[in-house]
Amino acid sequence: MSVPPLCEAFVLHFGEMGSRWGINRTVGQIYAVLFIAERPLCADDIVDRLGISRSNVSMGLKELQSWNLLRQRSIPGDRREFFHTPDDIYAIVRTLVDERKKREIDPTLSVLRELLMRSPESESERHAQERMREMHDLIELLTSWYADVQKLETERLIQLLSLGSRIVKVLDMKDRLFALPGGKRSANPEKGN
Amino acid sequence: MSVPPLCEAFVLHFGEMGSRWGINRTVGQIYAVLFIAERPLCADDIVDRLGISRSNVSMGLKELQSWNLLRQRSIPGDRREFFHTPDDIYAIVRTLVDERKKREIDPTLSVLRELLMRSPESESERHAQERMREMHDLIELLTSWYADVQKLETERLIQLLSLGSRIVKVLDMKDRLFALPGGKRSANPEKGN
DNA sequence: TCGTATTTTCAGAAATGTCTGAAAATTCGG
DNA sequence: CCGAATTTTCAGACATTTCTGAAAATACGA
Structure with missing residues (x-):
């Protein structure tokens, strides 16, 4: 890894954290590099800084784009794409929360709704539905609060x-x-x- | 898996979700089974319901205990341990958030603090520190809000x-x-x- | 203390996830 | 349309995680 020591520590830490979240180590490192970069970087800049393969960078950038976490800029007369993170860190966190909600909460909510529609066939199903109802209502309360606050x-x-x-x-x-x-x-x- | 269809759908979904979170599929399924159970279950009950090995259940329960997500009960004259989830779903969510904070946020905060103490050796390090400062301050704002609200x-x-x-x-x-x-x-x- | 019921540990098998290089596809100036 | 620069795809190598069965450890009544 060819970045100054301070940056290296930051990047390595985000790699580790990346694995505790859904994203993998490399993707975490790529985002860290872009987050602290002084200017937008192209894929090869990232290859140089992280010492990983070009194709790995390409896949990592794809992943980050699917999370809406990147901005792109192209320089006239240069065929390469340059990537950077939003300047406003509040915007980054809002996007992050939105995307995690979309992937982790919304599917659960829709499964719960579907299961709560069914008629229980036994006492144990009836009890299970009761628990699902509690969970559903709490998630709904939290997400509607968040949707509200997100607008501020x-x-x-x-x-x-x-x-x-x-x-x-x-x-x-x-x-x-x-x-x-x-x-x-x-x-x-x-x-x- | 030997649970009623309604429960099975719930358990399978939580398995899938488990993998998107830090925990693995089996651990997610074990928690789901306990969450909707009508009574505390022993390890072998879980083996029966999920059709996985006894040792896998043992490790899964260990994992869940390290998250503080389980309560135990022992029946006099019975050598087995019975496990159940807290009745109060608000308590469950509070614990979950606490533990994720402990694992995902606190380490980052302490790394950021350490890196912000160092003196930058170059312009790029100086700029990186500026970004780290923004991140640090936002995380601190969010976590201190949470610590506050957690008390309500x-x-x-x-x-x-x-x-x-x-x-x-x-x-x-x-x-x-x-x-x-x-x-x-x-x-x-x-x-x- | 012994014997049995139960839980835990752990080496290695199985499954899943990540990474690479090579090849294919795309983009764009000329 | 050609050709060079760049990006994307993907099969298989490599790495990590998960799962199992067997064995060890533990708990406890008799």
């Missing part, structure tokens, strides 16, 4: 994240303000917004 | 999740209420709570 601009998102659990203080305050005179609070005062 | 009781969490992005409406309202008379709002009115 980055600045808003940071504001919300920085607040952390102090957000419940704000909620309490709101509930007190909206409490009905008799003391019983309305069930869901914000639902209509 | 389930009911509070559900309340918050159900609100989705409508939460920003509440924030805006709060900001208006706390706006200083001159119109300039204080930087962080909730910080002291």
